[in-house]
Amino acid sequence: MAKKTFAPIDSGTLEGLAKILGHTDHGLTGTELSKFIPEGGLIDLDASNTKWKRLYNSFADFQNRTNTSNHILRFINISIRPTRFIGQNEKFEFIRGELNKQLSFIGLQLNESGIFNPVEISKTISEAEIRVNRFKSKLTYRNIHPKIYEYCNSELIAENYFHSVFEAVKSIAEEIRKKTDLTLDGSELIDKAFSVNTPLLKINSLETETEKSEQKGFSNLIKGVFGMFRNTTAHAPKVVWTVSEDEALDIMTTISLIHKKLDKSVN
Missing domain, CATH: 1.10.533 (Death Domain, Fas)
Structure with a gap:
């Protein structure tokens, strides 16, 4: 031939x-x-x-x-x-x-x-x-927060969903520490930063019960993301805990929402 x-x-x-x-x-x-x-x-x-x-x-x-x-x-x-x-x-x-x-x-x-x-x-x-890079282009289409690209760009380039999720979730804690000067992590960090009574960060004025509930809900959302995605990816091997493209896109969208809320939060 x-x-x-x-x-x-x-x-x-x-x-x-x-x-x-x-x-x-x-x-x-x-x-x-x-x-x-x-x-x-x-x-x-x-x-x-x-x-x-x-x-x-x-x-x-x-x-x-x-x-x-x-x-x-x-x-x-x-x-x-x-x-x-x-x-x-x-x-x-x-x-x-x-x-x-x-x-x-x-x-x-x-x-x-x-x-x-x-x-x-x-x-x-x-x-x-x-x-x-289909994955990265789909994130762009969803108007994903730029902090995600800053923290896990190399993982996104390789379309490594497992480690992209892990690095993106870690970015939440790091940005909260930067805004509050706290050195805590996990639930302790979130409870201290988003306390309703003595908050270091507020996502609203906390003047009404509805606003206080929103602050508590946001705090619980971050804890849930940590518990479900950061802690899981930190302890489970990739072959055991797999992440599909669709799942990774949904997780990244949630993390993006958290970053957008953090941007609007006040000390």
Whole structure:
């Protein structure tokens, strides 16, 4: 069977791929480039250049000579093979996600096994972003509070629902401590911060019985979230306590509501 020939990649996408793979912080090292460029069937034209430019020049040279992108894709396969990232799943998923944003513009996606799958070509940046990370895009659609992204962005990128929930719930206690200067945790923190008689934080004026009930209800809501989600994820292994995408979305929406209430609370 004849080997499939892949069309050349446009220069903008090619540059984007090179910048991801040659990124100073999360990309390949210079030593790795020296190993994988020839292994991928490319020519290392300028080993003294910056990493991404070194890669881009190798990519562009191959396309100019062959009018195909086969060995560029082979380079990605070799350098981002999953077995190289054992114990570094978060890094692997981050790089894979960033690469897939670029690859979606040429109708390809690198799956978690390190194999290219055909996908519908993205026409816009937002379309590429949404396709790569469905979970994060669904949170954005729900207008989730930005604190959630601040505390668990890497988990969201990897679509790790279990640890996303754990980190998001922990963000509630941390924000309460910041607003009150308390060093407590769990129920003690909540009782002290949202006491009806001597509150450190108030979500309303506490002048009527209805407002006092709302304060108590909010306090109990946070305790319930801690008990059901934070304590469970802290003590139960992921294989025992599973979190589906739909469940994670609902939990995150509840946590977002709590953060929005905290924003409006007064000392």
